[in-house]
Amino acid sequence: MAAPTTAPTTGSMQSDEDRYFSTNPPPKDLGQHMALVEAFIDKHAKANRRVVLVTSGGTTVPLEKQTVRFIDNFSAGTRGATSAEYFLDDKADYAVIFLHRQFSLQPYSRHYSHATHSFLDFLTEDDNGHGVRSRDEDAASMLSVWRRYRAAGDRLLALPFVTITDYLFELRAISRLMHRLGPNGLLSPKAPRSKSLVIDLDPVPKFLKSLVDNWSPESMMISFKLETDPDLLIGKAKGALERYQHHLVIGNILATRKQEVVFVTPRDVNWVRLSEADVASNVEIETLIVPQVISLHEEHIRTHKAREKTQ
Amino acid sequence: MAAPTTAPTTGSMQSDEDRYFSTNPPPKDLGQHMALVEAFIDKHAKANRRVVLVTSGGTTVPLEKQTVRFIDNFSAGTRGATSAEYFLDDKADYAVIFLHRQFSLQPYSRHYSHATHSFLDFLTEDDNGHGVRSRDEDAASMLSVWRRYRAAGDRLLALPFVTITDYLFELRAISRLMHRLGPNGLLSPKAPRSKSLVIDLDPVPKFLKSLVDNWSPESMMISFKLETDPDLLIGKAKGALERYQHHLVIGNILATRKQEVVFVTPRDVNWVRLSEADVASNVEIETLIVPQVISLHEEHIRTHKAREKTQ
Numbered sequence: 001m002a003a004p005t006t007a008p009t010t011g012s013m014q015s016d017e018d019r020y021f022s023t024n025p026p027p028k029d030l031g032q033h034m035a036l037v038e039a040f041i042d043k044h045a046k047a048n049r050r051v052v053l054v055t056s057g058g059t060t061v062p063l064e065k066q067t068v069r070f071i072d073n074f075s076a077g078t079r080g081a082t083s084a085e086y087f088l089d090d091k092a093d094y095a096v097i098f099l100h101r102q103f104s105l106q107p108y109s110r111h112y113s114h115a116t117h118s119f120l121d122f123l124t125e126d127d128n129g130h131g132v133r134s135r136d137e138d139a140a141s142m143l144s145v146w147r148r149y150r151a152a153g154d155r156l157l158a159l160p161f162v163t164i165t166d167y168l169f170e171l172r173a174i175s176r177l178m179h180r181l182g183p184n185g186l187l188s189p190k191a192p193r194s195k196s197l198v199i200d201l202d203p204v205p206k207f208l209k210s211l212v213d214n215w216s217p218e219s220m221m222i223s224f225k226l227e228t229d230p231d232l233l234i235g236k237a238k239g240a241l242e243r244y245q246h247h248l249v250i251g252n253i254l255a256t257r258k259q260e261v262v263f264v265t266p267r268d269v270n271w272v273r274l275s276e277a278d279v280a281s282n283v284e285i286e287t288l289i290v291p292q293v294i295s296l297h298e299e300h301i302r303t304h305k306a307r308e309k310t311q
Numbered sequence: 312m313a314a315p316t317t318a319p320t321t322g323s324m325q326s327d328e329d330r331y332f333s334t335n336p337p338p339k340d341l342g343q344h345m346a347l348v349e350a351f352i353d354k355h356a357k358a359n360r361r362v363v364l365v366t367s368g369g370t371t372v373p374l375e376k377q378t379v380r381f382i383d384n385f386s387a388g389t390r391g392a393t394s395a396e397y398f399l400d401d402k403a404d405y406a407v408i409f410l411h412r413q414f415s416l417q418p419y420s421r422h423y424s425h426a427t428h429s430f431l432d433f434l435t436e437d438d439n440g441h442g443v444r445s446r447d448e449d450a451a452s453m454l455s456v457w458r459r460y461r462a463a464g465d466r467l468l469a470l471p472f473v474t475i476t477d478y479l480f481e482l483r484a485i486s487r488l489m490h491r492l493g494p495n496g497l498l499s500p501k502a503p504r505s506k507s508l509v510i511d512l513d514p515v516p517k518f519l520k521s522l523v524d525n526w527s528p529e530s531m532m533i534s535f536k537l538e539t540d541p542d543l544l545i546g547k548a549k550g551a552l553e554r555y556q557h558h559l560v561i562g563n564i565l566a567t568r569k570q571e572v573v574f575v576t577p578r579d580v581n582w583v584r585l586s587e588a589d590v591a592s593n594v595e596i597e598t599l600i601v602p603q604v605i606s607l608h609e610e611h612i613r614t615h616k617a618r619e620k621t622q
Contacts (some may be wrong), residue, residue, distance in 0.1 A: 133442060
C-alpha cells in the first residue's frame with residue numbers, strides 16, 4: 001500500500017464528522033443498499049474492472065432540524081446521468097455506482113424523460129395492434145439507446161437518496177467499500193453547496209477532505225466546481241484542489257458548461273472544448289470529459305503501482 | 312351570477328396576499344404558461360367541457376430568502392398523476408390542467424417511471440433490428456396505456472413548477488383564468504404544508520381562502536387532508552372545510568391512503584374504500600375517488616344553475 005499523500009486528519013475535524021454521523025439518523029435503506037454495493041464491488045473487483053462512483057442530482061436538499069439549504073433546481077442530474085453512460089460504454093467498460101437524487105435523470109432513460117415530451121410520444125401502436133413499437137422516425141435512436149442500456153447490464157447499480165444526510169451516509173459507506181478496489185476506484189462526490197445558505201444550525205462536516213483521508217484513500221478523487229464568474233473559476237478550482245487534496249477538479253461556467261470545462265490538476269490547467277461543429281450537431285461534452293478522466297485515472301493507477309514497487 | 316357564499320375577505324388578509332405577490336418574483340415562464348392556459352380554457356369552454364386543475368408533487372419546496380420549508384419527500388405525485396388519468400378517461404371527458412412539481416410523476420408515463428425499472432426494461436429489439444417494441448409480456452398493458460395517453464390528446468396541459476412561490480403565482484393566474492368556466496371549473500389546490508417548518512421569515516399568505524373568495528369563486532373547490540392519526544382526521548378535515556370554505560375535503564391516513572379516503576362535505580362524511588378483492592388485484596383508489604368527485608361536481612353545477620334561475 002502506498003503511503004497516504006494527504007495531511008493527517010485533525011482531531012477536531014474528525015470529531016465534527018463523528019458527531020454528524022452519530023447525531024443524524026442513517027437512511028432506512030442504507031443496510032440494503034450497502035449489501036448491493038458490496039456484492040457489486042466484489043464482482044467487479046474479481047473481474048479487475050474499474051469502478052466509478054457517480055453522484056448525480058441536487059445534493060443541496062434541505063434537512064429538517066440540521067441544515068437549511070436549498071434545492072439546486074438547476075440540477076436535473078444531466079451531467080451525472082450522461083457521464084455514467086460514457087463510463088459504461090463498451091470501450092471504457094467501467095462499472096458505475098450511480099448515487100442519485102431520487103427522481104433525477106437516469107442513464108439511458110434520460111433521453112426520453114424530463115423532456116417536453118413523454119417517452120410515449122416516441123412510440124406508436126404496432127402493426128397487428130398487440131403492443132407498441134418505436135415510431136419510424138425514432139426507431140434507430142431508440143434502438144441505439146436500448147442496446148447500450150442492455151449492454152451496460154450488471155455494470156450499473158443505481159441508488160437513490162433524498163436528503164443531504166442520506167447522501168452523506170451513503171457516500172461514506174460506499175467510499176469505504178470502494179477502498180478494497182485500491183486505485184481502481186474512481187470517485188466524484190458532490191460537495192453540498194453553501195451558496196444558497198440562509199441558516200445553518202448544524203453545519204455539514206468538511207467531509208470531502210475526510211473522505212480522501214479516511215474513507216477510500218487509494219481511489220482517484222474528482223470534484224466539480226461550477227461558477228458563474230469566469231474570472232474566479234480557475235482560482236476557485238485550484239483552491240478546491242488544494243483544500244480537498246483531490247486529484248482533479250473539473251471547473252465549468254454556468255453559461256458555457258455544455259460547451260467547455262477546465263481540468264485542473266496539481267500539475268496542469270487544461271481547457272476541454274467542443275468544436276463549433278460538435279456544438280452544432282449536439283455532441284455532448286461528456287464525450288470529451290469522460291475519456292480524459294479515464295486517461296487520468298489510468299495514470300493514477302500506474303503511479304500507484306509504480307509507487308508500490310519502490311516500497 | 313350567484314352571490315358569493317363565503318365571508319368577505321378582510322383587509323389585512325388581502326394586503327398579506329398583495330404583499331406576497333408584490334415582493335416575490337413571478338416564475339419566468341408565467342407569461343408563456345398563461346398564454347397556454349388561456350387558449351386551453353377557451354377551447355374547452357367553447358366545447359362546454361369541464362376543466363379540472365390538478366396540482367401534483369411536493370409543494371413544500373424551500374424558497375430562498377422567503378420561506379424555509381422542506382421537501383415532502385413522500386410525494387412523488389402519484390395521486391395527482393393517477394387522478395388526472397381518471398379525469399381524462401373517455402367516460403369522464405374532463406380537460407386537465409396538470410400543475411406539477413418539476414420531475415414528479417406524469418399521467419400515463421407514471422406507469423413506467425420512478426420505478427425500480429426503467430421503461431427501457433419493458434422494451435425489446437424488434438424482429439428486423441430496426442427499432443424497439445414492447446416485450447410480449449408487456450405488450451397489452453403498454454398498448455392500453457399508450458392508447459389512453461393518445462386519447463387524452465389536447466385535453467391534457469402539463470405545467471411544471473419548482474418553488475412554492477412559482478406554485479402560488481401559477482395557481483393564482485390559472486384560477487383567475489378558470490373563472491370564465493363558471494361552475495364547470497374544478498380546483499384541487501395543494502396547501503403548502505407548515506408541519507416541517509423550521510423558520511418562516513415571510514409566511515405564505517392564507518391563499519386558499521382567498522382563492523375561493525377572489526380568484527375563481529364559482530369553481531368547485533376541493534382539498535386533501537393527509538394525517539397520520541386516524542382519530543384526528545375527520546375533525547381536521549371539517550376544520551379545513553370550514554376554514555377555507557371549500558366544497559369538499561378528501562381526508563386520508565398515511566398508512567391506508569391507497570385503500571380508503573373519506574369525503575367530508577358540509578353535509579356528509581362518507582368513507583370510500585376499496586374492497587379486499589380490489590386491493591388484492593391492485594385496483595387504484597382513484598377509480599373510486601374520481602367518479603365521486605365528478606358526481607359532486609355535477610351536483611355543484613346543477614346547484615349553481617338552479618341558483619342562477621331563481622335570481
